[in-house]
Amino acid sequence: MSISKVIVTGGANGVGRALVRRCLDDGMTVIACDIDEPGLKALADEHAGRPLDTHVCDVADHAACDAFMDRVLADHPDVDGLVNNAGLYLGQPVWDYDDPTMERVVGVNVMGPIWLSRRFAGHLLPEKRRGAIVNLSSVAGEVGSSDALYGTVKAGVIGLTKSNAMNFAPYIRVNVVSPGLIVNTAIADRIPGYRYAEYKRQEQLDGDILPEDVANVCAYLLSDHSKTLTGSLLRADNGCYPR
Ligand SMILES: NC(=O)c1ccc[n+]([C@@H]2O[C@H](COP(=O)([O-])OP(=O)(O)OC[C@H]3O[C@@H](n4cnc5c(N)ncnc54)[C@H](O)[C@@H]3O)[C@@H](O)[C@H]2O)c1
Numbered sequence: 744m745s746i747s748k749v750i751v752t753g754g755a756n757g758v759g760r761a762l763v764r765r766c767l768d769d770g771m772t773v774i775a776c777d778i779d780e781p782g783l784k785a786l787a788d789e790h791a792g793r794p795l796d797t798h799v800c801d802v803a804d805h806a807a808c809d810a811f812m813d814r815v816l817a818d819h820p821d822v823d824g825l826v827n828n829a830g831l832y833l834g835q836p837v838w839d840y841d842d843p844t845m846e847r848v849v850g851v852n853v854m855g856p857i858w859l860s861r862r863f864a865g866h867l868l869p870e871k872r873r874g875a876i877v878n879l880s881s882v883a884g885e886v887g888s889s890d891a892l893y894g895t896v897k898a899g900v901i902g903l904t905k906s907n908a909m910n911f912a913p914y915i916r917v918n919v920v921s922p923g924l925i926v927n928t929a930i931a932d933r934i935p936g937y938r939y940a941e942y943k944r945q946e947q948l949d950g951d952i953l954p955e956d957v958a959n960v961c962a963y964l965l966s967d968h969s970k971t972l973t974g975s976l977l978r979a980d981n982g983c984y985p986r
Pocket of ligand 1: 778929
C-alpha cells in the first residue's frame with residue numbers, strides 16, 4: 744500500500760522542500776510544517792492549486808506538535824504517512840553549548856519525532872490502519888560528528904526508528920534515511936571547512952548529493968516498493984565512510 748497523505752516536517756527548505764515536490768508529483772496530498780513562515784508561503788505559492796496544506800509548527804515544542812496534530816487529524820483523518828525531516832545542526836564543539844541550546848538540538852531532532860510519531864501511530868493503530876514513517880538521520884549518527892550533540896541526536900533517531908518499527912508493527916512501517924553531505928542546504932553551509940572537505944574526500948561516487956536525491960530515497964520508503972522494509976536504514980551518501 745503506497746502512502747496517499749503524508750506529513751513532511753521541515754518542508755520549507757532543503758530535503759523537505761524537494762520531498763514535498765516529489766510527493767505531490769507522485770499524486771499524494773502533502774501536509775508540510777516548518778518554523779520558516781516565509782519559506783512555507785513560498786512553498787505554497789510554488790505549488791498553488793495542488794493538494795498541499797502548510798502549517799507553522801515548531802517541532803521542538805510539545806504543545807505546538809499536539810496542536811498541529813489536532814489540526815491535521817481533524818482535517819485529514821486519512822493521513823497515512825509521516826516524514827520526520829526537520830533537523831537542526833549547529834556545527835559547534837560540545838564546549839560551546841549551553842543547556843538551552845542542547846535542549847533545542849535534542850528537541851528538534853529527537854523529541855519532535857517522538858511526539859509526532861506517537862500521535863500519528865496513536866491515530867492509525869486502534870483502527871489497524873496501515874501507514875509509513877520515515878525518519879532522517881545522518882552519516883554523523885553512524886560514524887560520529889565533530890558536533891557531539893548532533894552525533895548524539897542522529898544516533899538517537901536510528902534507535903527511535905528501530906524501536907518504533909517494533910512498537911508499531913505490523914501496521915506501520917518505520918524506516919530511516921542516513922544522508923551524507925547534501926549540497927545546497929543550510930546545514931551543509933554550517934559544516935566546518937575541514938569536516939566538509941573530509942566528507943567529500945570519503946565519497947566513493949562523484950557528483951554531489953542533492954536534496955532531490957535524498958527525497959527520492961524517502962519516497963521509496965513511503966512507497967509500496969519498500970513494503971518488506973521496517974526498522975531499516977537506507978543511505979544516500981555516495982558511499983562515504985563505507986560501513
Ligand atoms: N544537509 C546535510 O548535509 C544533511 C546531512 C545529513 C542529514 N541531514 C538531515 O536531513 C534533514 C534535512 O536537512 P536539510 O539539509 O534539508 O536541512 P535544511 O536546514 O535545509 O532544512 C531543514 C528544515 O527544517 C526546518 N526546521 C528547523 N527547525 C525546525 C523546527 N524546530 N520545527 C520545524 N521545522 C524546523 C527549517 O526551517 C528548514 O526548513 C535533517 O534532519 C538533517 O539533520 C542533512
